[in-house]
Amino acid sequence: MPCAATDKRYNLFSAHLKERFGGRVHKISVDAGLGCPNRDGGRQGGGCLFCDPDGSGSVGIERQLSVGEQLEQGKEVMVRKYKARHFMAYFQPFSNTFAPPAQLRALYDEALAVSDMVGLAVGTRPDCLPAPVIDLLADYHQRTYLWLELGLQSCHDATLAHLRRGHDYATFLAAYARAKEAGLRVCVHVILGLPREDRVMMLATADELARLRVDGVKIHLLHVLTGTKLGEAFLRGEVAVLGQEEYVSLVVEFLERLHPATLVQRLTGDGPRQRLLAPLWSLAKWEVLNAIDAELARRNSFQGVACRIDGER
Numbered sequence: 001m002p003c004a005a006t007d008k009r010y011n012l013f014s015a016h017l018k019e020r021f022g023g024r025v026h027k028i029s030v031d032a033g034l035g036c037p038n039r040d041g042g043r044q045g046g047g048c049l050f051c052d053p054d055g056s057g058s059v060g061i062e063r064q065l066s067v068g069e070q071l072e073q074g075k076e077v078m079v080r081k082y083k084a085r086h087f088m089a090y091f092q093p094f095s096n097t098f099a100p101p102a103q104l105r106a107l108y109d110e111a112l113a114v115s116d117m118v119g120l121a122v123g124t125r126p127d128c129l130p131a132p133v134i135d136l137l138a139d140y141h142q143r144t145y146l147w148l149e150l151g152l153q154s155c156h157d158a159t160l161a162h163l164r165r166g167h168d169y170a171t172f173l174a175a176y177a178r179a180k181e182a183g184l185r186v187c188v189h190v191i192l193g194l195p196r197e198d199r200v201m202m203l204a205t206a207d208e209l210a211r212l213r214v215d216g217v218k219i220h221l222l223h224v225l226t227g228t229k230l231g232e233a234f235l236r237g238e239v240a241v242l243g244q245e246e247y248v249s250l251v252v253e254f255l256e257r258l259h260p261a262t263l264v265q266r267l268t269g270d271g272p273r274q275r276l277l278a279p280l281w282s283l284a285k286w287e288v289l290n291a292i293d294a295e296l297a298r299r300n301s302f303q304g305v306a307c308r309i310d311g312e313r
């Protein structure tokens with residue numbers, strides 16, 4: 001069934017927010033300057049193959065400003081452009097639980113002190129969620145609208161090892177279980193088009209997300225950026241990227257396999273234009289999103305129609 005509020009054939013997160021808060025909610029990315037254990041934690045390898053040294057979503061962020069100042073600045077732009085009234089602070093670049101709980105508490109409180117901030121989204125890695133941090137997040141879950149955004153990328157250990165993620169799938173499953181036990185809403189990030197993954201492997205990740213009945217998902221297209229190890233490999237001719245048609249059909253099949261209740265928070269990525277090596281077609285984001293809608297309509301298909309959980313088909 002199409003979503004009554006949007007006519008989309010998938011469960012659109014922004015529509016959910018609109019219904020819950022009585023108006024559109026604008027996410028503002030904020031850089032708390034916390035770094036990442038996979039880059040800065042003394043491990044060999046220096047981060048994931050695709051890691052952007054500036055941190056994902058950092059375009060436009062003035063990281064020398066405090067969290068509160070970044071959010072006020074972001075709000076000002078959104079109010080001017082969209083007459084926005086509701087906001088969420090999105091701790092996006094790097095790993096936003098990579099600090100002692102007292103420091104995290106101060107940062108999250110600073111964000112929530114900004115007026116009209118209706119909630120928080122905290123992005124991090126599965127190996128960066130010790131028990132005291134889960135307890136802290138559970139406390140925020142009680143008093144605000146909180147999403148934990150957990151980077152998985154793939155459920156295949158061979159892929160995670162090749163990407164130098166620094167964690168395996170079992171680590172993700174353990175972190176996910178702890179977060180769900182604490183009652184947290186969890187959005188899982190995955191990437192389509194990773195090196196050494198074929199269609200069957202990518203769709204197996206969708207089946208895993210369906211099995212886990214994740215609350216939310218962000219589907220990203222692999223972006224190859226200058227200044228990354230992946231970019232160097234691409235320039236040596238060692239990395240192939242997806243074509244638009246292939247990506248669109250993969251996303252559609254991925255959506256078909258998800259649980260119907262999972263909120264879809266993203267269907268492609270926003271690579272920094274100046275540093276994007278490939279795929280360049282991804283710069284036309286609306287074209288990609290429209291093509292996904294068109295393909296779902298052509299197949300007369302919906303999120304969840306091929307969900308493999310017993311009783312969900």
Ligand code: SF4
Nearest residue numbers: 036038047048051094
């Ligand atoms: S987890 Fe994120 S920030 Fe850390 S190395 Fe990987 S891509 Fe970079």
